[in-house]
Amino acid sequence: MTRRAALMLQIATGDPRPINRQIVDGVRRMIASGELEVGAALPSVRGLAQQLTVNPNTVAKAYSELTAEGWLDSRAGLGVFVAIPRQRLSDEERNRRLDDAVQRFVGDVVGLGYPAGAIVDRVAGELEQCFPKKTA
Structure with missing residues (x-):
């Protein structure tokens, strides 16, 4: 079983960006900086939602966007992991x-x-x- 560390993300209530955008931006930044390495397991949707005290649908939306952009890899029954870098956009x-x-x-x-x-x-x-x- 893969150990999932808590993501050190902070949601700022005064930030004009929606919460899911703050999560997306935070995870992107952690991956780009190397703080989250390829293959690292991210917390479950429910786990991160509890950690951040936000609605699980908000985290699911952020994870879905990051997966669609190629930042994350979702594996059925296993969880969400940092994807191998690739050219995401032209x-x-x-x-x-x-x-x-x-x-x-x-x-x-x-x-x-x-x-x-x-x-x-x-x-x-x-x-x-x-x-x-x-x-x-």
Whole structure:
């Protein structure tokens, strides 16, 4: 039997994103950073719902989206596991989504009054936490 560790996700009630989006984003980030390795077993839908004190349907929706995108692998009777990395989207779709995300981000922060360099440094710091360090 595979041991399932609790996911260290936090749901922020003040976050404008829906709860299932927060779960999706959190799991993606943990996989991209290497915190969740390929083959790692995720908590059951009910288990994560209890941990986060959310409706199980919310977790099921997040897991379903992550599975459809290729981040997770659902195995009948066994559970949900981190999938082997693959090209999830075409290069064109990846570029379109990056452009959309950058435009939304710039629209959100442009009125905050920070100099561009401070914003870039902050984003770079966040990205460094998301990507595992390469060791030679």
